[in-house]
Amino acid sequence: MTHVKASAAVSHVGRVRSNNQDSGFEGNHLFFVADGMGGHAGGDVASAIATHRIAEVDHAFTDPTEAAATLEGALIAANRRLAETVAEHSELTGMGTTVSAMMLTGDRVVIAHIGDSRIYLLRSGELNQVTIDHTFVQRLVDAGRITAEEAMVHPRRSVLMRVLGDVEASPEIDTMVLETRPGDRWMLCSDGLSGVVSFEEIHDFLASDQSAKPVAERLVKASLDGGAPDNVTVIVVDIGEPPAPETPGVMVGSAAAPLAFKTPEPARPRGIRLTPFRPHPVQETHFEPDSVDYFDELIEEDERRRRRRRIVWGAWIVLLVGAIVAAFVIGYQWTQTRFYVGEHNGRVAIYQGIQQNLGPISLHELHTETTIDVSELRTYDQQRVEQTISADSYSEASRIVQRLEASLD
Structure with a gap:
């Protein structure tokens, strides 16, 4: 039987955004982060709604299988609640949220994950990323089409293939049951951390002797020092003895504030549907349908862009070489008049x-x-x-x- 020795949740709006669309929950058995999207109008609402619904299942389970089914069911229920909210508030059309959650059950940890928020495990000084991003570039990496290094600078590196929202009634959620041991340190975060702070830096912070709260704060500060173009949320969970006393769950980010809806915009023509997105200062993060046809279309579009880029660069190189040769010929001819x-x-x-x-x-x-x-x-x-x-x-x-x-x- 293992216990949560200490935990901490920290969320920050970042240095660029005007509002915090992240949410986080630090419970007694359940911990998760939710990164909302849908623009200024709905990202914070989406993550807050999902957080309040999923937090309802923060209680002890003796059977990991039952815990996994309950946690997955909570995410599906949150997805349904988001769809119902959009039906009542059309101005929120297209909102969605990622969720990366872990629930402690005995000596097991149940994971439920959708989107590009992440869960890491530090064990015996070794750090591993437990979840796999549901992004377009991750699929390219898995398919062997690009390397992990190329994925870091890919123009579609922020495209999400799966989220909770009003797009799919039954979204595919990754679930797993893993062993946990005393001394383990788990960390959950939104991409506001993993997109700015390197894997090596995350390892160094988590491997320090500091307790959960200062480590979480230092991780958030590292993102802020790196520019923090997005909201950043971090939850650190330490496993060991003595067990932390049970206290009411803590919500951070948009879920910690009262839920408020914007005044509805004028109704749009029927049939028009906005695509959920989470804008970044340089590029947008958005959701695309999770289908093979669309995936192949994105790959082909990327290949066309690469071919066009090669043609343009080739043309510029030819023009540059031609200009250099012409300048040399003209210059040489002039010298021969002297x-x-x-x-x-x-x-x-x-x-x-x-x-x-x-x-x-x-x-x-x-x-x-x-x-x-x-x-x-x-x-x-x-x-x-x-x-x-x-x-x-x-x-x-x-x-x-x-x-x-x-x-x-």
Whole structure:
């Protein structure tokens, strides 16, 4: 029999958002985070409604199978309540929420998960991500189409394939029953943490000797220090002895505030349905139907975008290379209209071009070698020839040579 030794829940609006659409619940047996979406109008409402409904099942279970069925049923009931709310308040159409929940039952932990919020387990110093994101890019990674590193910068990295909301009557929810041991540290979070703070940093915070509350606060602060473009919610649960005393469950985020609905907007034409989304400063996070056809369509769209990007970059490279070549040709042709008087084999000579090289390419060549010995010139003229005398044309260079020859008389 294992017990919750300590737990803590912290939620913050972040540095960019105007309202907190995250919710979290810290109970005696049940812990979960819910990340709402649907824009300013419905994200906070969705996570709050789901939190209040799911929190109703925070009580002790002796059978993990019964606990798993109850927890999954609570998420389905929350999904139904969201659909009913949208039916009564059309301005909330398209709202939804992720949920990642864990329930302690004896020496087992029951997990229920949908969306891209996450559950982590730190055991014996080793951190593992327990849940799998229900996102478009995660499917690409699972299918071997892209790497985990490519997923971090993929243009559709925030597209959700599954959420609770008013889209599906029976959404698919991942459930599992895992063993837990004294000394385990569980952490639940919204993507406001996992999207900003690296896996290695999360490990370092969770592996510290600090208790659950300061660790949760430090994790939230790490997200804020990283810019916190989204709301961030963290729940830390420590397993061990002595067991924490039973207290009323604590809600954080939007669920902690009174539920309020916006004034309905004018009715939209029938048949128009908004897609749930959770806007980010740089890109939007939104929900898309979980279907094979749509998934294949997104993959093909991504391939088309990649091909277009290659074509555009190829065209720019060709234009850039062409411009460089054209500039070189024009520049070289200009240098060949120039002349200068210098020395060659100890004699005065006329060169075509300029006295520079472009890497291995010489920009000048010997045009005419005279019979005038440089050593026979006056000291001043010798220095001028050795340093070269520029001319705008061959005729001007010839006149310079004639003056040098006349100075010998």
